[in-house]
Amino acid sequence: MCGPGAIRATPFRSLAKAWVLVSALASASWAFAAEPAASSAGVGANNHSAQSAKVLRYAFQIAETGFDPAQISDDYSRTITPHIFEALYAYDYLAMPVKVIPLTAAGLPEIANDFKTWTIHLKPGIYFVDDPAFHAAHDTNSTNSARRLKPGERRELTAEDYVYSLKRFADPTINAPLYANVEELGIQGLLALRKQAMAAKRALNYDTPIEGLKALDRYTLQIKLNQPRPRLLETLAASDLYGAVAREVVEFYGDRIMEHPVGTGPFVLSQWRRSSFIVLEKNPAYRERYYEADPAPGDAEGQAMLAHFKGRRIPMIDRVEISIIEESQPRWLSFLNSEHDLSFIVPPEFINIALPGNKLAPNLAQRGMKLQRTLTPDEAFTFFNMEDPVVGGYTPDKVALRRAISLGLDVEREIRQVRRGQAVLAQSHVVPHTSGYDPAYRSEMSLYDPARANALLDTYGYVDRDGDGWRDMPDGSPLVLEVATQPDSLSRQYDELWQRSFNALKIKVRFFPGKWPEQMKAARAGKLMLWMMGNAANSSDGQEALQYLYGPQAGNQNISRFRLKEFDNLYERMQVIPDSPERDALFLQAKRLQAAYMPIKTHVHRYRNDLTQPWLIGYRRPVFRSEFWHFVDIEKK
Template sequence: MRAARSLAALGTLAAGLALAQAPAPQAAPAAAGTPPKVLRYAFPTAETGFDPAQVSDLYSRTVTPHIFEALYQYDPLARPAKVRPLTADGMPEHSADYRTWTVRLRPGIYFADDPAFGGKPRELVAADYVYTFKRFADPAVRSPAWTWLAQFGFLGLEGLRDAALKDKRPFDYDTPIEGLKALDRYTVQFKLAKPAPRFITGALAGSDLTGAVAREVAERYGADIPAHPVGTGPFVLKQWRRSSLIVLERNPAYRDVRYVAEPAPDDAEGQALLARFKGRRLPMIDRVEISIIEENQPRWLSFLQQQADLIEALPPEFVNQAMPNGKLAPYLAQRGLQAYRNKRSDVTVTFFNMDHPIVGGYTPDKVALRRAIGLALDIESEIRLIRGGQAIPAQSPVVPNTWGYDPAFKSENGDHDPARAKALLDLYGYVDRDGDGWRDMPDGSPLLLEKATQPDQVSRQHDDLWKRNMDAIGVRIRFKPAKWPENLKAARAGTLMMWGVGGLAADPDGLGTFQRFHGQQIGGQNMARFKLPAFDAIYDRLDAMADGPERNALFDEARKLAVAYMPYKAHTHRIATDMAQPWLIGYRRPVFWQDFWQYVDIDAAAQQARMQP
């Protein structure tokens, strides 16, 4: 999230950066006789669906912002990130206390054609965003992002949700509320219960979640809406075989949107991309084909065999082969392959279910157990042996490249110290009481950890390292494998003891990291089910406070509490090595956002020539 004091400056910048948009009945398809421009690559994990209100996984949320559009977006080339209008007509107006935000929509934006509209063009209007935000509160939608949205305190929204739950009746979308209003056809207003200086980046600039959904579409398809995404964005869903293949095609009704960006003056790569693409109509490609290839070796081989144009986050076991000493291997360079290395705005963690009778709880003995497990984990070995050196150890859960991240911060979280782990366990009574060689609980009952995992090769490597690390301190552990979507569902329901996940920043503010610790977000982002009043008080102050030295000091307090109670063991901040075929032009890894397909081009003739047997 960006500082409140800079919003005026952002508005000035955005006025010059806004994409040129005008009503247009058709987006230009590939010229007759020319091959279509097709981007092909693979996800390492299966998607869950394409309804923004119902998805929380990274891969589904990579698809949705290419179909749906929020009010604002991030400049594709600006580093650090800059916000600019997408469907909004200029930057928002806000009250002095940051509780009221008013946005004017650009007229003449239309949803993609769908039977739900009865064969008539359907214009995007302010009421669509009112409906979109209300859907998160509808109990029938079961949105995992509700706890995230609820923190903004839209006046009257939680009351609508409570009424539906209490009376066991359908959510009342037609009752007007103060917090979400369509002032006229093109003006939407948000009123919040508390100040939100970063509301624009926190809620309005995220097409993966708050892209506009039409009520007619949601009501027509009901429970099947994840398979029928209909938005105003540059692509439409053409084909979907669950956990196998996702195909998107250029939206033929997409308006006239041109490539405009503002890279930093000293950003040579960004300046070159701007010079090449400035003024080009978006999207520049015709089709996107995504396969689901969960195992690393087949995904890498698919890329080497030119069955994919891009491989994101090259599997660690192949990094040294492809990039020895940080340089592209000669045999790959001869093929014209392109390599990109970036420090990701992410963190990998293991969460402990704070409601679980073994690893949960807030008493000193329970805290000691979690801290001992954390100290026993050999993160350097994880980075070297499993991640191929493509990560740095995390000192706290706060994500790099965000407000609140301090590269100089050092804590116990970054230590590997089995001797100290053993001493902690001994001190709090986790000793071998029955002589079987394994530690027991202080009351004499068995101490057995159970960690959820996935049935793939990389997960098995992680499991092996965990087993060695736990054996070294005399703690038994077993692993419960399941598919990733199944583990996600169980984690949100609070039925897992432990599970390892990754978190990617969704905006420039480090407060997003602490959603995982916020008591109001249990069942959503807070998989650990951590609830500590002292931490919640800090979170609420951080949320309402403008950026500056005082807020940075408060971030330090939050980091220390997070490490001390350790509901999450932060492992690493990953480094991504992406590789592309020579005919893919314009790729640049996004920092906080997920959409980039509309900003890349394909040399289709070169692609087809290289692919000939």
């Protein structure tokens, strides 16, 4: 795939190339990629000729939204940010079961006061990539310790940067979509500071000290919590959200900060055409960091990777180019024509061709391609807006409507026809590879029973009152479901399947398409009735998925706006106790409540099939989060 300004003067070899060129020309009038992001200062030293540079190329099927950790929530933006920013901890790339290791921290936390006090020491000598923001004048009235740097002077990462970065989530002027995640941690004084800002209708006062977030010295961070949080370490391993952001950079760029990510990580944003093309370059000033991993003794593939790469300085590639290609055909052809090095999820439409019998097709194997097929810790689900006058509510008739819809959706057909067998039936919102997941658990969630669904609708008054052949509401008004969808060919296949299921229930349905980012905004604002979407776990704690049902998360992770005191009490109890049989019992109760009230219909847990070209070495899909660029290499003969 060619980047802007570097289109090859060769004939098109495929529909994919033609599509990419048309897309690039169509977007040229509004793209700002010709102007490198401010964070690319100094990247020029890392530019190589086309012949010598090691470039990783692949595609997203859905567009990013931006690159400020405090303002993003989508998986695609969150694939970019952990390669730019760095959290205190990370996951070992090869370890299974997963293992948290220090990243910018000097070691594991010192934990005291029953998991309520966490003290973390940082490694000295970690620096942000150079940026004009560090050399500009700063507000002298602020207690922020940052100062204007002299030419050639580097900005070191300090404990105060993590204090500031965590506080940003509580700033009401930012409206961080995942603020509720931070509020759940119960950092002492943070909620009170946020309420002060909200009462005054102004930005958070970052200079006001709070007991829960302190820089004890330049390299020591202390976090104090209101309640025990035994699993805080996994939260602190999220570079996509909790990586360090420099205050000077945020203040310098203001409302353009989504375009100017500046971190300490291995890559730097170089070019960006919104919803079209993203380029990152290797950080030329990245500290000396070497490939280390801890694969299990029986993990032959992991042991081979470790033997091949151990001791190599990372990152090993020079550049990453990501194209946004929503339609499956051009995305797949780009990979087949060697324009992409990785097919990050083989499109369902091509599964039978690429993976007959879930095995790599002989013609692709002969080309040296490799397959990784993984049952991932994710889910596809349909949420019902619990505040919607048609499908929302907690009365028996509303519960019956949602349960009938769930029973009437033929998810096994969905798996066979649309997903091409690349999923398993889900029994709850808790996903594989996480605590609380029980492969033996069964619930109504996975049942397909249209006869029972129709009987439920009849019993609770959803009958055809005007003789037009379609069911009406119990009060006689029309029953019409408004289903959000996307304008791509794969989404249309799901729509056709849903139409068939609703026809069998004699429920009228109206589909309205929209781009994924716009639909997501509408969903968070409570403007969608129901929509099918996906979620991937960020850690091994299964409670993370249950945020989608936790009342205080309504409008954030709780996209359905489900509020049930009984569920909230379970959730809050689960937060403070260690992993144990007692906690497993709480998971079971929570799963039963989901099936009973059906605010979310969890369809499937998905297999992900990743294909790599023979020259992409060292790739393994991370179990949690998509952070892998600095662990792979391009080795062409």
